Amino acid sequence: YCPHSGCEVAWVDREDAVVCPCHLSRFSVDGSVTHPPAAGNLDTGPAKLTPDGQTLVVDVSAIIGTFFPPAIDGTVRFTVQQYPALAEVGGSVTGHSAGVAFPLVVLRASASSVIAFDARCPHLGCAVRGAQKYFVCPCHGSVFDLAGNVKLDPAKGPLTALSATFDGTTVAVKT
Missing domain, CATH: 2.102.10.10 (Rieske [2Fe-2S] iron-sulphur domain)
Known part of the structure; x- marks a missing residue:
């Protein structure tokens, strides 16, 4: 970086x-x-x-920095215990996974759900970070809501959403 x-x-x-x-x-x-x-x-x-x-x-x-386990059959799986930031609502982790061509950002959206995105900011490709109720690009300050929509420029398009599930222990992100 x-x-x-x-x-x-x-x-x-x-x-x-x-x-x-x-x-x-x-x-x-x-x-x-x-x-x-x-x-x-x-x-x-x-x-x-x-x-x-x-x-x-x-x-x-x-x-x-952070590495997620490798993707298997297009899915990255890990436990919240492996990434303590996800134990609390609003906590997030940005990182890489072998077999995935882009960084991932995962945020604990509620007690029973997580959301995940391709972490590349559509502006210039910097990896966004989760920040409670938003995703923020550290490079030029673009801000995205939890649906991935732009709330503050310079990014012009949304983040790419990924399918993510959470069973109370394990997170699975389809890439």
Whole structure:
């Protein structure tokens, strides 16, 4: 994540740099900042080549943050006990799951229900965070209601809703 506003960054081949899509900070291959507004370097983690020298394996668990269990048959399943923020109404978790091409945000909507969305803000793709009765994009401040509809620009479209169920213990999100 970019140290400026927490946006997800990506390698851009044509620029030979890591670029933040939110405010266009740039970072060299070693994570050092080369273009503002970011003032700090990217967090880095251990990496190694496979024995055949063809694949770089990066341990991103300390960098990216929350990981949900892998999706199985298109569904991510986990217990509230695994993510204590979901124990309380209004609590939320944003994270990634192996086998899912986008981050997820899950919010405890009531004592008996959860809601889930593709966490990418439609404005520039930053991962939104749950905030009690809203979802907020940390990059440019777009705000979405619990139905995923835009309440505050600059985003022009809604979040993509995902089917989610909760049986009192286990959450299941169809991706």
